[in-house]
Amino acid sequence: MTEKREGGIARTNEKLIMDAGDIARVLTRIAHEIVERNKGVNLVALVGIRTGGVHLAHRLAKRIHAIEGVSVPIGELDITLYRDDLALRKNQPVLRKTSIPFDLAGKAVVLVDDVLFTGRTIRAAMDGLMDLGRPEEIQLAVLVDRGHRQLPIKANYVGKNLPTSREETVRVLLEEYGEEDRVVIIKPLS
Amino acid sequence: MGLKRKDLLSLASLSVDEIMLILDTADSFKEVTGREIKKVPALRGKTVVNLFFEPSTRTRTSFELAAKRLSADVINFSPSTSSVVKGETLLDTARNIEAMQADIIVLRHASAGAADTLARGVKSSVINAGDGWHEHPTQALLDLYTIRRRGLEFKGLRVAIVGDVAHSRVARSNLYALTKLGADVRLIGPPTMMPYGVERLGAKVYHDMDKGLEGAQVIMMLRLQLERQGRALFPTIREYARLYGLTAERVRLAEPGAIVMHPGPINRGVEIAPDVADSLSSVILDQVANGVAVRMGVLYLMSASG
Secondary structure: OOOOOOOOOOHHHEEEEEOHHHHHHHHHHHHHHHHHHOOOOOOEEEEEEOOHHHHHHHHHHHHHHHHHOOOOOEEEEOOHHHOOOHHHOOOOOOOOOOEOOOOOOOOEEEEEEEEEOOOHHHHHHHHHHHHHOOOOEEEEEEEEEOOOOOOOOOOOEEEEEOOOOOOOEEEEEOHHHOOOOEEEEEOOOO | OOOOOOOEOOOOOOOHHHHHHHHHHHHHHHHHHOOOOOOOOOOOOOEEEEEEOOOOOHHHHHHHHHHHHOOOEEEEEOOOOOOOOOOHHHHHHHHHHHHOOOOEEEEEEOOOOHHHHHHHHOOOEEEEEEEOOOEOHHHHHHHHHHHHHOOOOOOOOEEEEEOOHHHOHHHHHHHHHHHHOOOEEEEEOOHHHOOOOHHHHOOEEEOOHHHHHOOOOEEEEOOOOHHHHHHOOOOOHHHHHHHHOEOHHHHOOOOOOOEEEOOOOOOEOOOEOHHHHOOOOEOHHHHHHHHHHHHHHHHHHHOOOO
16 A cells, blocks of 8 residues: 555646546536446445545435435545555555445445555455455445556546556545645656 | 554553544444454564463453454463562563564553563563553553544543542553643542552543533443452441442433443442443443454554564
């Protein structure tokens, strides 16, 4: 899990990839796609991956409600305990809480994350989800797919495909963090 | 960020931030212990050794369950206490355990400072599960967690700790942590059971239980160590129970809604009346349940490879 989404890097090398309007339109499209693919949302549940995915899941739920008039159940998943690099770390990451306040059995669960990168987070999320119940199906929605997969994982719903180099950092900044909605690429200071 | 230390030896040495980090981490594990599948892979491939030189069912089982729910391998090592000569055997045993490549050693020992000695002698992380009359940090942490889960704030919290404070590592760990967190701690017990000069740690001492309980929001009962009765700390068990036993009438002297805690095992009818132990204000079984989540949190935080 090498995604670096927050902190530590000077803003000067930022390049704007998506602004607030882009993000809003993309989320609206994904909401429609989720409705279409699942032929309605009766069995659909959204599970956001902490932290960015949780905010996006809530935004998607709002849009789905506007389209279908149905409030889909929303869960929050902390994947820390399922990371594949726990045994290697010098310091344990801070744990947050998982909360899935509905029965996963029979649900078409849409995992929601902000950035899809190596795929290791999604592997961890699927393992975590399976320990909590037996969903009928797991789908994946991401705001940005930046490539460089290290596992055979593919998203069902992609906001934007973004070719990047490994050295670059993709950050999704959201109003929920007190930022203006935007996606930026940060190039390393060379 | 994590807990940047190799060992958990005492609460006297932890900062407020470190204590809070442990409680927050425990909260995440509390959710795990409520699941149908109560197991996560976080400590896969790690080995936890429970090294208990003193008999203990509760603490050892709690650590064992916590380690297993984190997918660690657990070994229970209980050397016979009769042949233990302080220091010598401990370090010898430690070498054996190091040879087993233990990542974390959970130590219970009759001598104060044993965990500290062990920690300096081995590379593995050491968790103190009770050393003599010194400290029992995970017990106090689970007490703090239980208090917080009841929605009580530590700042200004009125906590009465009742019983043989002098010989209680549970009391000491709680006293260090609670005063650090800004609680108002009262110690209640006969003079023979109060450590000399304990007021300097920021606690008020009461020999009259009824006075000490006034307005308390948390009543923490200590087990009367019946095995110490020969030491003439009190004339008879009956007299002790009359002066320092927690009865329903005495609970009414405390703040309405006050919670009653006990680290177990309880002596019904001695330090705590049966109807109080079983009452709604008693959180004794919550403490046991929370103990697993808190120990999962501690094991998780201590398992970093650095």
